[in-house]
Amino acid sequence: CRTPLAFTARLLPHGARRTAHRGNVPRSSVRTVVMASTSTTTLVTPKWVKDNLADIHVVDASWHMPALKRSAVDEFKAKRIPGAKFFDIDGVSDGANPAPHMLPSTQGMRAALHALGLNDDKAVVLYDNDGMFSVARAWWMFRVFGRDNVFVLDGGAPAYEAAGFTMELDGDVAAVDASAQACQDAMKGEKGSDFRGEREFLVKSMDDVIKNIDASTFQVVDARGQARFRGEAAEPRAGVRSGHIPGSRNVFFGDLLNSNKTFKTKDEIRAIFVSNGVDLSGDKPIVCSCGTGVTACILALALDTIGNPNAAVYDGSWSEYGADEGAPIAVGEA
Incomplete structure (x- = not known):
């Protein structure tokens, strides 16, 4: 059984885990996990x-x-x-x-x-x-x-x-x-969101994603259905092109769920990601994307359940990326 302190450490970014001993974890953090x-x-x-x-x-x-x-x-x-x-x-x-x-x-x-x-x-x-x-x-x-x-x-x-x-x-x-x-x-009077919040490693921007096309420092996994990913189906939002971010993989979020909308077993979830070309070793970070940033979070939650708690989400997802005429797109299989 995972101890409360180990559970706290599981939520930290990889580089910070070594500091998760009692002297470095805020008192309130330990208390909330114990409860x-x-x-x-x-x-x-x-x-x-x-x-x-x-x-x-x-x-x-x-x-x-x-x-x-x-x-x-x-x-x-x-x-x-x-x-x-x-x-x-x-x-x-x-x-x-x-x-x-x-x-x-x-x-x-x-x-x-x-x-x-x-x-x-x-x-x-x-x-x-x-x-x-x-x-x-x-x-x-x-x-x-x-x-x-x-x-x-x-x-x-x-x-x-x-x-x-x-x-x-x-x-x-x-x-x-x-x-x-x-x-x-x-937020009245604010010119825009400082959306990265307190854990910016969990959030990616369009600029991050575009730079990654050449740098390939992280994996992008798209939660949309295959037809939308391949560019074979029109996007539901007007003015958004069809296709996907070059180099991304496709794991349809619905494939991770049972018919009653509960998650499949951990082994089944792992197999689905791996069969779609996603590296779960932890050597290369994972960024989840979708249409508007909702079902990407289902991928992130699924990854959390199988021991990959630090998957990030591209907040703007395809509704932002596909609407930018200057952003490169790919069609067809991953």
């Missing part, structure tokens, strides 16, 4: 959540593709895990950026967490209504901005209900726009 030490992995089960409801923060991080015409807010108001709060990945973002849900500034993220009462030492469990979709983005955001004791309910709300546990229905709920409003208020 959540009943789970030794990022993914938690419905039973774990149910058994620990009194001692954790539960957060609904649902977001749906606009074409689906679903309202995550309305769904939250109608039904949620007891005591859950709502975190809006679209609202907690850099509103000055034309791309959707790009990372906010550090001040914006801190304000959002404070508005939800998440500024204490309690562990946070995130979930969504799809099972495994936008919740991965929220998990990555929390990590970027320095929050360690954050877990993800594998299979989300559907798994919680399927396990026979009671959902909270209708009634009064905390202000669902609290996180978004606090973030936007905190």
Whole structure:
């Protein structure tokens, strides 16, 4: 069983792990991990959540593709895990950026967490209504901005209900726009986001990705479906070209999930990455990309579950890259 201190060390960048002894880990960091030490992995089960409801923060991080015409807010108001709060990945973002849900500034993220009462030492469990979709983005955001004791309910709300546990229905709920409003208020007057947050090694920019085409210092893994990756299908966003970043690999995020939207086994996940040409040895860092920075985080979370916790995400992803006429693109197989 992983010790609390070892769990802290697992979250540090490779070069910093040697400093993760008790003299170098902040007191609060040790305490938060100890409080959540009943789970030794990022993914938690419905039973774990149910058994620990009194001692954790539960957060609904649902977001749906606009074409689906679903309202995550309305769904939250109608039904949620007891005591859950709502975190809006679209609202907690850099509103000055034309791309959707790009990372906010550090001040914006801190304000959002404070508005939800998440500024204490309690562990946070995130979930969504799809099972495994936008919740991965929220998990990555929390990590970027320095929050360690954050877990993800594998299979989300559907798994919680399927396990026979009671959902909270209708009634009064905390202000669902609290996180978004606090973030936007905190970012008023800012000219743009200092989006790298406290762990900039988890975030890559378009400039980083373009430089890497020749330098090849890290692997880029694209979570989009094969047709979009190969340039055989049109992109859903207007003005975005089809294709992929030269040199990138393709691992469709859906291949990592079971039919009930829980993650496949660790061995299956490893095999999927390796069969698509991804080096999991740790010798070459991994950067995940997708359409708008959501499903890339599913890849990052999958990598975390198999012992590769420091995969970065290209925040702008293809919606930014493909819209830049000057950026080189490739089509066809990886």
